[in-house]
Amino acid sequence: MSFNFGQFPGYKKSSSVIIDEVEIGNVCTTPAGLIHVEIQNKYATKEVIDKVISQEKPVTLAINYVTKKSYLILKKQGFTLRSELVRWYALVGTKDEPWKFIDKKRAKKIRSNIRKAKNNVVIKREPFTIEQFKKWLTIYEKEVVNRIGGIRIFYCDIFLLGKKISDLEIISCYKKSDNTYLGGCVVNPWGGFGDIEKEKKYTSFLLSAFSAEARKYALGYWLDELVMGIAEENKNKVYGHGADLNFWGTDISPGLLSRKSAPGMMPFPEGKIQAFKVIDKKRALSVHGDYYFMELIDDTIIDHYFDAIKNDKHFSFSNIIKEPWKFPIEVEQATKKWRLHHAGKDDCKIQIPKGIEILEEGE
Numbered sequence: 001m002s003f004n005f006g007q008f009p010g011y012k013k014s015s016s017v018i019i020d021e022v023e024i025g026n027v028c029t030t031p032a033g034l035i036h037v038e039i040q041n042k043y044a045t046k047e048v049i050d051k052v053i054s055q056e057k058p059v060t061l062a063i064n065y066v067t068k069k070s071y072l073i074l075k076k077q078g079f080t081l082r083s084e085l086v087r088w089y090a091l092v093g094t095k096d097e098p099w100k101f102i103d104k105k106r107a108k109k110i111r112s113n114i115r116k117a118k119n120n121v122v123i124k125r126e127p128f129t130i131e132q133f134k135k136w137l138t139i140y141e142k143e144v145v146n147r148i149g150g151i152r153i154f155y156c157d158i159f160l161l162g163k164k165i166s167d168l169e170i171i172s173c174y175k176k177s178d179n180t181y182l183g184g185c186v187v188n189p190w191g192g193f194g195d196i197e198k199e200k201k202y203t204s205f206l207l208s209a210f211s212a213e214a215r216k217y218a219l220g221y222w223l224d225e226l227v228m229g230i231a232e233e234n235k236n237k238v239y240g241h242g243a244d245l246n247f248w249g250t251d252i253s254p255g256l257l258s259r260k261s262a263p264g265m266m267p268f269p270e271g272k273i274q275a276f277k278v279i280d281k282k283r284a285l286s287v288h289g290d291y292y293f294m295e296l297i298d299d300t301i302i303d304h305y306f307d308a309i310k311n312d313k314h315f316s317f318s319n320i321i322k323e324p325w326k327f328p329i330e331v332e333q334a335t336k337k338w339r340l341h342h343a344g345k346d347d348c349k350i351q352i353p354k355g356i357e358i359l360e361e362g363e
Helices: 046-056 068-076 104-120 130-145 155-160 212-217 219-233 254-261 281-288 299-308
Strands: 012-019 022-029 035-040 060-064 080-091 121-127 169-175 181-188 203-210 238-245 266-278 290-296 338-344 357-361
Touching (some): 012 046, 022 046, 035 046, 046 060, 068 080, 068 266, 068 299, 104 121, 121 219, 130 155, 130 169, 130 203, 155 203, 181 212, 203 212, 203 219, 219 238, 238 254, 254 290, 266 290, 281 290
Parallel strands (some): 035 060, 203 238, 338 357
Antiparallel strands (some): 022 035, 060 266, 080 238, 121 169, 169 181, 181 203, 290 338
16 A cells, blocks of 8 residues: 555645656645655655755655665665554454453553443444444544544545445444433454455454543543454454554644554554655644654565565565464564654653654754
């Protein structure tokens, strides 16, 4: 999977970057109003990069299809290697012990949150209907899309057309005292979006959103437990939590990183691998006050990547990383692939998977 960020929902349409009358890449405005530039590796000389920065004044800059030779040069200029997207997976517990695979202290806190939620909320598994999805969509638009940096995921429109919905479920949450609808999530028993009508891989969250009132109930953990139950029904050893843009804090909230790692989700690279640099940290920090992104540090997959793009620029990560739904050991080893970069006023306080080194970046 690979995105042109200028066409990604929420981003303003991209325009070409022209240097010395040559089109070398594209520039777009992110949902948070920041400039992101992507240029092609064959043009990525220091002279051209300096011209791009001077001309476009980007907050972030990515070099696509970088080679090993060029990356060694870019690394000296402060670029890191990242995947443009991060996909999340976790091991499925049992019906009697759903949280068996995570830290005992964290699992105890999760179980406590779920007990409190059950005192105030009723949750129902419901078949996916357009009417129910529209009800959920009103909360999603208000609480996710309309926030600073919010993004409306493209498959909302596909669902509204009635396509690819026959196997989906909606988990709906209602306030126990007056039956007020609080939100919920869409669940796909086949895996990630696009995996419907193929061999079942894993059970996955596709979309999740709650009203502001529901936040005090920490419903996400309860839904995780229910989705694990659906995964167990499907005899899955792994369940998924979707993919994020690999830059938390300017386009999506840093809290999303905590939300996915807290219940034991582990990150996997997806999309293009890019040489990436935050050019204007001050402007990046002006949105949320901090930002995070994950750098790839696994030598094996990086070497495989450099070899792969010699012949196929649009390679699939499945050729490099074993599918975690078939080889769950991959989930346990996922932290070895990453280093987290954090920049902000305070030390990193969000929850991330244990074992990932955190680099605190200065302003």
